Amino acid sequence: MDFTLNSEQSMLRDSARRYLAQAGGASWQGYADMGWLGIAAPEDAGGLGGGMAELAILTEEMGRALAPGPFIDGAVLATRLVDRLAASDARGALLQEMIAGTRRLVPALYEPGIRYQLTPRTHAARVGAGYRLSGTKVLVMDGAAADGLLVTASLEGGVGLFLVDREQPGIDCRTYRTVDGRDCADFRLDLTIPADRLLSAKALDAVEDALDEARLCLCADMLGGMDSAIEMTAEYLKTRTQFGQKLASFQALQHSVADLFIDADSVRSSVLRAIPAFSRGRVERQKAVSACWVNTFETAKRVTGMAVHLHGAIGFTTEYRVGHYLRRAIVSERRFGDVEFHLERYMNG
Template sequence: MDFTLSSEQAMLRDGARRFLESAGDKGWARYAELGWLAAAVPEDAGGLGADVADMALLAEEMGRALAPPSFADGAVLAVRLVDRIAGATRRALLSGVMEGARRLAPALYEPRRRYALSPETRADRSGGGYALSGAKVLVADGEATDGLLVSAALDGGIGLFLVDPAGPGVERRAYDAVDGSRFADFAFHGAPLDPAGLLGAASPEILEDALDEARLCVCADMLGGLERAMEMTADYLKTRTQFGQPLAGFQALQHALADMFVEADAVRSSVFRALSAFGGDDRSRRRAVSSCWVETFGAAKQLAGMAVHLHGAIGFTEEYRVGQYLRRAMVAERRFGDVEHHLDRYRTLAG
């Protein structure tokens, strides 16, 4: 086993860190030219075919930099869904994503149905095409998207549909999430779709597997953020003086930070473990991703919260950056299933 980054991976990380530090949250426009939107796209569709470890590495840097969290949706999950499910339109859609011409937003979850992936939203055949009825929630980039990827019941199975978010019969309600990112909920009132709107047949398993790569990226994003919050806290303790000495001189605070290291180190190990499972069988991979989610988000709020706490009152201000990691954790932990959901999934998958 070798946990050190290859020289290519180190270059990817260093380049991403430099770019994201200066880009702030305005970077997406340049993701295409950096090749990041092509990373997850398979080579046969003109993409880079990056493996999941590279994707996680990028996500980690995005988490550090508090970059837009919808990378996991638009550049990982959407790509996986289209890649696995779309037939005739696969190449065209993936090209659109890679070039930054299209911004696809997966819409899989539904109101008051937690994280169920068997849709109640349904597509009825209508005049050679379809009429879409139902609702979807928690769509990241739901405001900026030009194409929703909607899962809907069709003929007793599941179909994945490409839906114009501004089309007739589509009602959009956009809102701020706790971390300041933008989400939207959608209602479909018999929204008419032409036959090409159906990308292909899906199944809960296909959706889960596409989600798992995105989930791992969310965990890696959180890991990057937590490690950055920890670094910021150590730096702060070394510069802030009280009682005539730097706070870093107090053992209680040293040990609090050491405890954060202990927790974050476990999250890092869990991410590595899940990455390794992508080379194994389906059940192990699914189980390892849920294990990683539980490990990551079982620790995330406490870690990010301690970073706030150890800064004292300044950490509680909106202006000071460290608190953003706590807010990001509060959103991320509910994105693609939460700790309770993944603990159940982990147990269900026990062999």
Template sequence: MDFTLNSEQAMLRDSARRYLAQEAGAGWHGYAELGWLAIAAPEDAGGLGGSVADLAVLAEEMGRALSPDPFIDGAVLATRLVDRLMAGDARTALLCEMIAGSRRLAPALYEPGSRYQLVPRLTAERDGGTYRLSGTKLLVMGGSGADDLLVTAALGGGVGLFLVGREQAGVDCRDYRTVDGRDCADFRFDVAVAADNLLSPDAFDVIEDALDEARLCLCADMLGGMDNAIEMTAEYLKTRSQFGQKLANFQALQHSVADLFIDADSVRSSVLRAISAFGRGRAERRKAISGCWVNTFETAKRVTGMAVHLHGAIGFTTEYRVGHYLRRAIVSERRFGDVETHLARYMED
């Protein structure tokens, strides 16, 4: 398999790097104008029909720039779910609004005590032409600024997925920021939603498939962050002096930076292997994604932590950029399953 970027992917990478270097928090409408929100959407709904490799290219640049916007949740995971679970004019209309940036969705999948399991405790009870949803969802990235939520609920022995308005009566939201500065929210539901808002009564497999794409993109995000943290560290050692000479002249520090490059390169290999697994069976893809996740986040915490260490005291300050890569790695590991969860999934088959 050829792992080099094609011409379109190379242009996407270069343009994204230039744009995000100037406006890391460009905002949803800025992404819509650039066409980034259309990458995951199918062509029959006005999208670009992009592959997971295309999405990974953009995610890597967002990680490099420390973009705070919930691109992976709102433009990858949510778009894939709507595309695969809705049908007809309603699907096309919603996807068009998402591509235009006029309507942003946030998946609400995880619950207290669930340990990343997708089988929900939140219940959906049918009452005539409506369903009453009762329960709680945690750690909804981008939930505070979303227009609608994609909410999983226990439904007749399956996992149902509902479209719920964030401002709807009976939806209580608690907004907060994670330690890496991104918007997040917890929700409590005691709300009636129309039966038409049920996207699927048995969405488990589709959610898992879409989550694997989101996980791959998050690993690419980490890769971009590691690369930039290493570049910052190497440049810092060239300019900082101790004992009358540049830090980069000390062999021990040279070896430390070289080790960081080797570690980051192992993550790139894992990401590329996971991308190739999307053309194979579900079991092989799941194993490749979980293996990539474990390698990525164990490495990301080590690499970004060492980058902070090599900067000395300035690396620990919130004003200096390098420490934010470590904070992003710590938070991101717990987005779609931590290392322990993915080790267990890797060993299942």
């Protein structure tokens, strides 16, 4: 298979790299102005209809730039869920608002005490013309800044997905920052919502499918971070002097950087192998994504950790950029299932 970027993909990569370097990570509206919020949305809703290759290219550049904000959660995972599950009369309007950046939705999928299981303890019960939602959702990226939450809840006979307005009474929000400095929130839900806020009563398969897309995007994000950390380390060794010589002149350090490059390249191969799996069966896709996840995060922690080590004491400071790649890898590994979870999924798939 030819993995060479076509002209449009090359333009996407180059423009994203320039924009993120100049804008310092940019804003949600900036992403909308660039058209990035529409990459995962279908053309019939005003989106660009991009596939996994385009999403991986963009998220790789975001990882390189340490871009803040929940792009993967809001512009990939949430967009895919609305596209696949919302009723036809609501789908187009919701997607158009999300593409324009005027409505920010983030998924609320995970709960305390059940690790990465997607069958929720949050319960939805029919009450009159609506539903009563009760439960707790955790680790919602940028949840406090969102306009709405896409909440999974158990219904009789399945798992439903509900659209919940962020400011509606009955929502208790606790905000905090993760180790890598990103905003996160936990929610306690005890509220009644209209029946038309149920996007789907059979949402579990669509959630699994969309999560795999988000997982591969996060692997691409890690790849971009590794590449940047390696570039920073190589440049640092060329300028730092020790014992009267540039550190880059020591053969052992040259070999260390070469090993980092080889390790990162193995992750690139894993991402490229996983992209075509999205056009095949679910089992093959899940195995490809989990294999990519395990290789990516075992490698990312090793590569970014060694990059910090080779910088010496300055690499551990919060003011210096290279340490943030390590922190991002540590937090990201636990976003959509850790290495142990994906090893088990791969073995049992």
